[in-house]
Amino acid sequence: MDRFSQFAAVAAMEACQQANLEPRSMDRYSVHVVVGSGVGGINTLTEQHRVLMERGPRRVTPFLIPMMLADMGSAQVSMVTGAMGANYCVTSSCSSGADAIGIGWDMIRHGRAEVVLAGGTEAPITPLTVAGFNALRALSRKNDDPQRASQPFNRSRDGFVLAEGSAILVLESEEHAEARGAEPLAELRGYAATSDSHHLTEPNPTGQSAAAAVTAALAAAQLSPVDVDYLNAHGTSTPLNDWHETKALKLALGEDAYRIPISSTKSMTGHLLGAGGALEAALCAIALREGLMPPTINLDDPGRRVRLGLRAAQCAQGRFGCNSQ
Numbered sequence: 001m002d003r004f005s006q007f008a009a010v011a012a013m014e015a016c017q018q019a020n021l022e023p024r025s026m027d028r029y030s031v032h033v034v035v036g037s038g039v040g041g042i043n044t045l046t047e048q049h050r051v052l053m054e055r056g057p058r059r060v061t062p063f064l065i066p067m068m069l070a071d072m073g074s075a076q077v078s079m080v081t082g083a084m085g086a087n088y089c090v091t092s093s094c095s096s097g098a099d100a101i102g103i104g105w106d107m108i109r110h111g112r113a114e115v116v117l118a119g120g121t122e123a124p125i126t127p128l129t130v131a132g133f134n135a136l137r138a139l140s141r142k143n144d145d146p147q148r149a150s151q152p153f154n155r156s157r158d159g160f161v162l163a164e165g166s167a168i169l170v171l172e173s174e175e176h177a178e179a180r181g182a183e184p185l186a187e188l189r190g191y192a193a194t195s196d197s198h199h200l201t202e203p204n205p206t207g208q209s210a211a212a213a214v215t216a217a218l219a220a221a222q223l224s225p226v227d228v229d230y231l232n233a234h235g236t237s238t239p240l241n242d243w244h245e246t247k248a249l250k251l252a253l254g255e256d257a258y259r260i261p262i263s264s265t266k267s268m269t270g271h272l273l274g275a276g277g278a279l280e281a282a283l284c285a286i287a288l289r290e291g292l293m294p295p296t297i298n299l300d301d302p303g304r305r306v307r308l309g310l311r312a313a314q315c316a317q318g319r320f321g322c323n324s325q
Contacts, residue, residue: 001067001076002041003123007166007275008073009080012117016081019170019182021115024082032085032113033074034104035168036096036120038274039129040070046128073121077168083117091274094234095193096120097167098277102191104171114176119282120275121166130162136201138238150271151298152235152264153242160236163270167278169285186285190221202240207248214252225256230293232280235264236271243303263296 001009012033016022023031044067051059066072071089078087086107090100097120104118133139140159142149150161177184194213196204203210218224234245250257265283272279287293 002044002072003164004037004039004041004043004121004166005067005073005076007123007164008035008037008119008121008168009076011119011121011166011168012077012081015117015119015168015170019172020180021170021172021182022082023084023115028082028084030085030114031081031083032087032104032107032116033078033081033083034086034088034090034100034107034116034118035074035077036090036092036098036100036274036278037070037073037122038091038093038096039122039124040091041068041072041123042129043123043126044068046126073166077117081117085113085116094236094271094273094276096274096277097272097279098281099193101169101171101188101278101281102193104169105188105191108171108173114173116171117168118171118278119166119168120272120278121168122273122275123164124273125162125164133162138201140237148298150237150267152233152237152267152296153246153302154237154299155301155303157237157239157242159238160266161270163272164275165269165272165279166275167282169278169282186288189223190217190219192216192220203244205244205247207244207246207251210245210248211251214248218252225253225260228253228256228260230284230287231260231262232284232287232294233262233264234276235266235296237264237266261293263294265294265296267297267299268294 044064048060048064070091074087074089078084088103090096090103092099100120101118104116107113107116130139138159140149140161142158151157171188172182192213194209196209198204235242249262253260265280266276269279283294
C-alpha cells in the first residue's frame with residue numbers, strides 16, 4: 001500500500017472497532033465505502049519516477065499503478081474490513097473527505113445503504129508536492145517558527161502547513177444502529193455542496209457560492225443560523241481563503257456570524273488536503289460529545305477583514321469554556 005492507503009486502512013479498522021461493527025459477520029454487501037483523496041498515491045508515483053529516470057523502465061515496480069490510484073484508499077478499506085457494497089473514491093481537492101461523508105449520508109438518506117464507511121485520506125508530503133504548493137505561494141514561509149506557522153485568521157498569516165493522515169467515520173441509519181444496540185457519537189443532519197466556477201485556485205471573492213452551500217446544508221438539516229452553537233471553519237491560514245470564507249459566513253449566517261464561536265483546527269493539525277474535511281467532521285463530533293470547542297491557536301491579531309466579532313475571536317483563543325489544550 002502507498003502511505004495514503006495505509007492511513008485509510010488503519011483508520012477504517014479503528015472506526016469499525018470503536019463502533020463495534022464487523023462487516024464480515026453481517027451482510028457484507030450492505031456495508032459501503034466512500035473515501036476521498038486529493039492526490040492519491042503521490043509518494044509511490046514520485047518514487048517510481050525516480051526509479052524510471054535512474055534505473056530504467058524495467059526496474060519500475062508492477063505495484064506502481066495499484067498503489068498510486070486515488071481509489072486505492074477506498075479499495076484497501078474494503079479489503080481490510082470486508083465491506084463489499086459500493087466502493088467510491090471522491091476527488092474534489094480539499095473538499096474530498098467532506099464530500100465523501102456527504103455522499104455517504106445521501107446514500108443512507110435515500111435508502112440505498114444502511115452502513116457507509118466514509119471519510120478521507122492523504123499522504124502528500126513529498127518534495128514534489130511541497131515544491132508545487134510553494135510555487136503557488138500557498139505554503140507558510142515561517143520556517144524559523146514552525147509551531148506558529150499555521151495561524152488561520154491572523155493578520156500575519158501567509159499560507160498553510162502541509163499535513164497527512166486519515167479520518168474515517170462509520171455512518172449508519174438510525175434504525176440499523178438501534179437494531180444492533182450501537183450508541184451514536186453524533187447525528188449527521190445535513191450536507192450541501194456548491195461550486196465557485198471562478199478560478200483554478202482563488203475562491204470567489206464575493207463568497208456567494210460558499211454561502212449558498214452553508215444555507216443549503218442548514219435547509220437540509222431543517223435548522224437555521226440561530227440553532228448553530230459552533231462552526232469549524234476551513235480556515236487554511238492563507239490570506240485569500242480566510243478573508244473570503246469569513247465573507248461567506250457573514251452572508252450565510254447574518255448577525256449570527258458574530259455570535260457563533262468559530263475556530264480552525266488546522267492551526268493545530270495543519271492542512272490534510274482531501275482528508276481535512278473528514279478529520280474536522282470527526283473533531284466536531286468530539287466537540288459535541290465532550291461539550292468543548294477546539295481553539296484556533298496562534299490567533300492574536302485578527303485582521304479587520306476576518307473579524308467575526310469579539311466572542312468568536314475570544315472563543316478561538318480558548319475562552320468561553322473552549323478547550324485550549
